[in-house]
Structures are given as structure tokens and as C-alpha cells.
Amino acid sequence: VTALPGSGAPAGALVLVRSARAGGRPAADAALVSDFAFRAGMALSTAVLYAEQAHTAAVLRSGLDPAPLPEVPGVRLGAAYRPAPDALGFGGDFYQVEPARDGCGGVKFALGDVCGKGVEAAVLSGHVRQSLRTLALVESRPLRVLDVLNQSLLEADSGRFASLVMGAARPGAQDTLDVVLAGGGHLPPLVLRRGGTVEAVDVGGMLVGALPDAEFGQAGVRLARDELILLYSDGVTEARGGPTGAEEYGAERLAHDLAGCAGMPAGAIAERIALRVAEWLAGRAHDDIAVLALQASSSSPSSPGSSGAAGAPR
Incomplete structure (x- = not known):
């Protein structure tokens, strides 16, 4: 023995x-x-x-994966999420959407990117997401939410910070969608108009959790029926690929590809953008990728398949 x-x-x-x-x-x-x-x-x-x-x-991973997108009258939703290949299936990018609880309809949403990669970034991402959910119960002003979140990250003394864009989308008259945005150092969202025109929304603001007296930006957009606003992480624009394997996908290429999606539902657009980035990468390593699309629709609930599934194929 x-x-x-x-x-x-x-x-x-x-x-x-x-x-x-x-x-x-x-x-x-x-x-x-x-x-x-x-x-x-x-x-x-x-x-x-x-x-x-x-x-x-x-x-x-089960606790950090994006939750399924809700079905809300007047709002069509789509999303795509691809963690970095070396991140054990989770990373620092995130998005979340929840129905508004104030009785006015619509949704509250957020998309962000915490500094770092892998488990450490995922832990901070989970902290930010949970903080946003908790704050949504007691505070409806996006700028105030960012102020409190900034203080929370600073008090955690982790030395880490995040870029973030958040807000609310509420159905209006004649199938319009009024979107209020608040930003903390994140990339400008893109608006896709009916005719295929793409507009960048300069929300502005400073990084969340970096400075005690950080100032955050705010902007508003009105979407007509079938128009859409796209939120995305820098894993999209900084994806390196193409003929040389070193060229960034970039904001201009993203806007061009988004313009070609006019008339498509939000779920299809989010997956189309993620597919375009994957084709550009051609199997090369990449950072976390998160995409969230909000689209004005009729006041009837979203039809099955109109929302992109959270935790899409990776």
C-alpha cells in the first residue's frame, strides 16, 4: 500500500x-x-x-453574464456580448437594461467598461452593476447616480475606475422614444436615423471612480419610430484586424456599418455589428466587446426575436 x-x-x-x-x-x-x-x-x-x-x-459567470433583455412596450432592444478569449468567459465590459419602475413606462439602461481584464475586472464590473441596481431604487436622476457611484468606487480604494453611459428611454407621442443620457468618460453613442444617417451624441463627462470632484455629462435624443441609438464599448472600435492585422476597426467604420443597418430591428443590428467586428478580427485576440441597441417601436410589446439574447454566442 x-x-x-x-x-x-x-x-x-x-x-x-x-x-x-x-x-x-x-x-x-x-x-x-x-x-x-x-x-x-x-x-x-x-x-x-x-x-x-x-x-x-x-x-x-452565471452571476456576471448579462440578464435577458426585457420586453417593454414602445422600446425594441438588442444586445451582443463577447468577452475576451483569455478572460475565462467574463470580463470588465457590461450592459444592463431594466423596466422603469416609476410608472412612466420605458426602460433604464447602462453600458460600461471597467479598467483591467479578467477576474479582477469582472469583480469591479459586478460591483458597479449591483450599485446601479440599488441606486435605481432610490434615485431617478442619472447625474446624481453617477455622483454616488463615483464616491462609492473611490471609497472602495481599489485604484480602479470605469467609463459608463447610462440613462432612461421613455415612449412618447406618435411612437417616438425620448432618451436621456448621462456619461462618465465613455465613447459617444451613435444614433441611426430612418434614412441611414448616423449621428454621434457627445455626452461627455469624466471617468467614474478616478477623481473625487469628477463632473459628468448629460444629453438627450428623440428617436422617431424605427430609429435607434447604439451604445458600445471600446472593444468594438479598438478591435485590431483587417488586411494588416494591426488596423483598428475604428469609429468611422462602425458608423458606416451601422448606416447599412437602416430598417433592421434592434436585435439584428446588435448582432450584425458584433459579426462585422468578428470578421474584422478574423480570429485574432480581442478585448471585451459589448453592444446595446435601443429602438423606438409601436406601443405594442416587442415581438419574439426582436430583442437580442443576452449572453449571445461567444
């Missing part, structure tokens, strides 16, 4: 049976058994450790 060495405790035991007529165990056999037991013990310990890590990653 030979113990199988493990991490802090034996991983098991190796039991060998020898015929009584074979006599004592030769030294060569003893060395072989010892070597085999060591290798088997290490293999078993590694397998157990890997299984524990895989379970932990799965639990974290």
Missing part, C-alpha cells in the same frame, strides 16, 4: 497485490511503484484543482 501524494493531503492510495510465492519486493519494483504513485497523485490533485476552478468560474 503506497500513499498517493496530493496538495496538503494524500490524493488516495495505490494498492498492489503480489503473490506470496514471489518473495520480497525487489528494489527496482519499489522505485517504479514510488515513481508511479507520485505521478498518479499529482495528476489526481491537478484534476481536482481544475474541477474546483471550473466550478468557481461557472458560478461567477
Whole structure:
């Protein structure tokens, strides 16, 4: 009987049976058994450790994956999310959409990007998302929400910060959608008009969690029926690929591809943009990618399939 060495405790035991007529165990056999037991013990310990890590990653991922998009009258939604390949399935980019609870209809939304990658970025992303949900219960003013979130991140003293754009979209008269945006150092959202014209919305603002006296920006947009506003992370515009493999996808190419989506529903547009970026990357490594589209529609609930599924194929 030979113990199988493990991490802090034996991983098991190796039991060998020898015929009584074979006599004592030769030294060569003893060395072989010892070597085999060591290798088997290490293999078993590694397998157990890997299984524990895989379970932990799965639990974290289930809590950090974007929630399914809601169906809300007057708003058509779409989204796409692609974590970086080396991020264990979760990263620092995020989006979230929830029905407004103030009785006025519409949705509240946010899309952000925390600094860093992998598990550390995912932890901060989870903190920001949970803080936004909690603040939404007691505060409806987007700028005030950003002020409180900024203070919360500074008090956490993690040395990390985030870019963020958030706001509310409320159905108006004649199937319009009124969108109020508040921003903290994030890329400008893009508006797709009916004729295929694309407009950038300069929300402005400073990074959230970087400075005690940060100032944040605000802007408003009115969308006619079928017009859309697109929020995205820098994983889209900074995706490097193309003929040389080093050229960025860029804001101009994004606007051009978005213009070609006029007339499409929000879910299809979000996936189309994610597909265009994937084609540009051509299998190369990339940062986290998050896309969120909000579109004005009729006051009837969104039809099945009009919303992009959260946690889309990665």
C-alpha cells in the first residue's frame, strides 16, 4: 500500500497485490511503484484543482453574464456580448437594461467598461452593476447616480475606475422614444436615423471612480419610430484586424456599418455589428466587446426575436 501524494493531503492510495510465492519486493519494483504513485497523485490533485476552478468560474459567470433583455412596450432592444478569449468567459465590459419602475413606462439602461481584464475586472464590473441596481431604487436622476457611484468606487480604494453611459428611454407621442443620457468618460453613442444617417451624441463627462470632484455629462435624443441609438464599448472600435492585422476597426467604420443597418430591428443590428467586428478580427485576440441597441417601436410589446439574447454566442 503506497500513499498517493496530493496538495496538503494524500490524493488516495495505490494498492498492489503480489503473490506470496514471489518473495520480497525487489528494489527496482519499489522505485517504479514510488515513481508511479507520485505521478498518479499529482495528476489526481491537478484534476481536482481544475474541477474546483471550473466550478468557481461557472458560478461567477452565471452571476456576471448579462440578464435577458426585457420586453417593454414602445422600446425594441438588442444586445451582443463577447468577452475576451483569455478572460475565462467574463470580463470588465457590461450592459444592463431594466423596466422603469416609476410608472412612466420605458426602460433604464447602462453600458460600461471597467479598467483591467479578467477576474479582477469582472469583480469591479459586478460591483458597479449591483450599485446601479440599488441606486435605481432610490434615485431617478442619472447625474446624481453617477455622483454616488463615483464616491462609492473611490471609497472602495481599489485604484480602479470605469467609463459608463447610462440613462432612461421613455415612449412618447406618435411612437417616438425620448432618451436621456448621462456619461462618465465613455465613447459617444451613435444614433441611426430612418434614412441611414448616423449621428454621434457627445455626452461627455469624466471617468467614474478616478477623481473625487469628477463632473459628468448629460444629453438627450428623440428617436422617431424605427430609429435607434447604439451604445458600445471600446472593444468594438479598438478591435485590431483587417488586411494588416494591426488596423483598428475604428469609429468611422462602425458608423458606416451601422448606416447599412437602416430598417433592421434592434436585435439584428446588435448582432450584425458584433459579426462585422468578428470578421474584422478574423480570429485574432480581442478585448471585451459589448453592444446595446435601443429602438423606438409601436406601443405594442416587442415581438419574439426582436430583442437580442443576452449572453449571445461567444
